[in-house]
Amino acid sequence: MPEEKRSRIRRVARQICAGLLAILAAVSFLPLLETDAWWIRIFDFPRIQLAIGIALLAGLLAALAWPRGPGLAPVALAAAALVYHLVQLYPYAPFAEERAAQVATCDEARRLSVLVANVQESNEQGQEFLEMVERHPADLVLVLETDDWWDRHLSALDEAYPRHVGHVAEEDAAFGMHLYSRHPLVEPDFVYLFDAFTPSVSTGVRLPGGDEVRFLGLHPRPPQAWSQPTTSRDAHLLAAALQAEAAESPAILAGDFNAVPWEETNRRAARLGGLLDPRHGRGLFNTFKVGNPLIEWPLDQVLFQEELALVSFEVLPGFGSDHRPVRAELCLHPDAAAMQTPPAPQEDDRAEARATIAAAEQMDMAAPASE
Numbered sequence: 001m002p003e004e005k006r007s008r009i010r011r012v013a014r015q016i017c018a019g020l021l022a023i024l025a026a027v028s029f030l031p032l033l034e035t036d037a038w039w040i041r042i043f044d045f046p047r048i049q050l051a052i053g054i055a056l057l058a059g060l061l062a063a064l065a066w067p068r069g070p071g072l073a074p075v076a077l078a079a080a081a082l083v084y085h086l087v088q089l090y091p092y093a094p095f096a097e098e099r100a101a102q103v104a105t106c107d108e109a110r111r112l113s114v115l116v117a118n119v120q121e122s123n124e125q126g127q128e129f130l131e132m133v134e135r136h137p138a139d140l141v142l143v144l145e146t147d148d149w150w151d152r153h154l155s156a157l158d159e160a161y162p163r164h165v166g167h168v169a170e171e172d173a174a175f176g177m178h179l180y181s182r183h184p185l186v187e188p189d190f191v192y193l194f195d196a197f198t199p200s201v202s203t204g205v206r207l208p209g210g211d212e213v214r215f216l217g218l219h220p221r222p223p224q225a226w227s228q229p230t231t232s233r234d235a236h237l238l239a240a241a242l243q244a245e246a247a248e249s250p251a252i253l254a255g256d257f258n259a260v261p262w263e264e265t266n267r268r269a270a271r272l273g274g275l276l277d278p279r280h281g282r283g284l285f286n287t288f289k290v291g292n293p294l295i296e297w298p299l300d301q302v303l304f305q306e307e308l309a310l311v312s313f314e315v316l317p318g319f320g321s322d323h324r325p326v327r328a329e330l331c332l333h334p335d336a337a338a339m340q341t342p343p344a345p346q347e348d349d350r351a352e353a354r355a356t357i358a359a360a361e362q363m364d365m366a367a368p369a370s371e
Contacts, residue, residue, distance in 0.1 A: 017060050017064065018074045026077075030043045057078070089284075092283060100276040110209050114330065117129065117132075120145055121147055124320075140182075188203035220232070220236035232360045235359070244274070260298060274305050276342050285313070288322060
């Protein structure tokens with residue numbers, strides 16, 4: 001191939017790489033805008049993928065020869081975006097500081113294990129799910145996206161989990177919810193924070209030693225279209241965090257949050273509720289989407305207050321759903337509060353939370369009634 005033609009191909013390849021770098025860098029910074037627009041907020045999710053894409057394109061551009069002069073602008077922007085992603089993701093690196101203290105032993109009377117599983121409404125591999133629960137039993141099993149079919153099949157858990165409550169949504173089965181417990185449930189209730197079809201479960205859980213913890217099971221509704229805002233989802237998380245803050249006993253928030261841990265709303269909820277994330281300093285523990293590494297994120301979460309210490313946290317094997325389940329083992333440890341420090345609220349957190357909740361309430365009031 002003539003040298004002139006090779007030079008032209010390399011120049012076009014450099015231009016393409018530089019253009020793609022500029023695009024990835026631009027969308028990387030979009031979530032910095034204070035907006036509830038889903039088409040912007042969605043770019044909070046793929047920080048890992050964007051960082052990898054920027055690094056690969058930068059390496060390719062280096063192999064093709066770095067641009068000079070004005071051509072360096074997209075490179076500089078991409079470098080800033082890469083640093084931004086790494087700063088956001090750093091707390092979840094295995095070498096970062098562990099925020100939740102881990103204990104090696106725990107009195108059985110004060111131990112509580114929690115399993116969260118989004119079974120996926122369209123998934124009908126019920127036996128695989130039951131076998132997974134049998135292999136990885138927990139004191140509390142929160143099952144999400146349950147419909148009438150799952151309600152019938154989950155009855156096989158009744159003997160092992162004599163205390164259970166369930167809600168099958170009439171209008172939208174993707175937000176059905178069941179909670180199974182080995183321990184007594186204290187005044188369990190399904191509450192509807194911002195619409196009539198998205199339940200959350202709130203209950204006390206009596207441990208064998210007589211202590212009580214507060215459990216809040218969540219599955220906030222994400223935007224269903226690019227044009228919809230994240231207001232309702234954000235308010236759902238923030239309202240639950242405020243409930244945890246007001247609880248008289250140590251609280252646990254668990255579920256499919258439809259939000260990644262590094263989103264500002266998720267972090268604000270953790271600060272307001274004084275909630276510890278076991279992923280801090282231990283890894284990402286991606287749960288969604290099974291089989292598609294291009295959109296793998298840690299959506300399923302178990303957060304807890306400082307009176308509880310961590311015994312273990314793991315992502316379990318899949319069972320046919322698009323989510324992998326997570327299992328956390330916690331300990332109501334007498335020294336837990338002295339061993340760990342939850343994130344402290346920032347000055348504007350409470351005002352921002354109130355504004356988001358008020359906006360979601362207005363949206364709910366303006367929604368047309370279901371026929």
